Amino acid sequence: MTIPTLYIGNKNYSSWSMRPWLVLRKAQLPFEETLIPLYQEGTKEKLLALSPAGTVPVLQVQGEMIPDSLAICEWAAKCVPNLWPKDPVNRERARALCKQMQDDFGVLRNTAHMNLRRRTTTAMPQDCLDEAARLVAIFEDLLGAHEGPFLFDDWSIADAFATPYASRFNTYGMACDLKVDTYFSELLADEDYLDWEMAAMNEPWTIDMVDTV
Numbered sequence: 531m532t533i534p535t536l537y538i539g540n541k542n543y544s545s546w547s548m549r550p551w552l553v554l555r556k557a558q559l560p561f562e563e564t565l566i567p568l569y570q571e572g573t574k575e576k577l578l579a580l581s582p583a584g585t586v587p588v589l590q591v592q593g594e595m596i597p598d599s600l601a602i603c604e605w606a607a608k609c610v611p612n613l614w615p616k617d618p619v620n621r622e623r624a625r626a627l628c629k630q631m632q633d634d635f636g637v638l639r640n641t642a643h644m645n646l647r648r649r650t651t652t653a654m655p656q657d658c659l660d661e662a663a664r665l666v667a668i669f670e671d672l673l674g675a676h677e678g679p680f681l682f683d684d685w686s687i688a689d690a691f692a693t694p695y696a697s698r699f700n701t702y703g704m705a706c707d708l709k710v711d712t713y714f715s716e717l718l719a720d721e722d723y724l725d726w727e728m729a730a731m732n733e734p735w736t737i738d739m740v741d742t743v
């Protein structure tokens with residue numbers, strides 16, 4: 531079997547790419563990675579050559595392309611056990627939460643862009659803070675209902691999906707309660723996350739519209 535290739539965007543900015551990369555790492559599945567710098571001349575053509583979605587991440591497996599971060603994580607979960615919670619109800623709740631983390635919180639995602647190198651004290655607009663508070667309340671409930679330290683006890687794909695949000699709270703200095711703050715610190719101290727972050731720190735590319743918010 532040929533080793534799968536994960537096509538990703540800039541590690542500093544691409545929250546969608548980070549999630550399946552963390553999951554493949556945690557799954558200890560061998561993979562190669564190819565980084566396509568985003569928002570440069572020719573980027574869109576390169577992305578469209580990978581899949582009709584025209585976005586990263588994309589996983590190439592046996593010559594076939596799997597676009598979409600959650601679909602890639604589902605593929606990994608079929609290859610190895612325990613990437614989703616064991617309990618069937620929690621498993622489906624974790625899936626639903628991942629879907630929500632993809633589709634919901636648009637103001638938060640589009641105002642407080644993931645930007646691992648950045649630290650700013652610029653006040654975020656109220657609608658962004660409101661969405662951040664709504665996300666924190668969801669995490670707080672789950673952390674209170676489980677033994678922790680993760681959303682559904684053991685690390686799962688849901689925690690990979692939460693990690694880019696944790697980094698946003700750091701970058702923009704957004705407040706959250708102690709339990710969620712401790713959880714975010716756990717995610718950002720993860721050794722695979724730190725490998726990703728280190729690579730992000732050394733990337734040469736910048737995206738002005740995201741660096742000046």
Ligand SMILES: N[C@@H](CCC(=O)N[C@@H](CS)C(=O)NCC(=O)O)C(=O)O
Pocket residue numbers: 539543544545546547568574577584585586587597598599600632
């Ligand atoms: N729902 C998709 C969204 C992927 C996505 O929007 N990726 C961004 C990178 S962070 C992208 O490729 N943007 C480039 C573009 O839209 O031209 C997923 O979960 O994979």
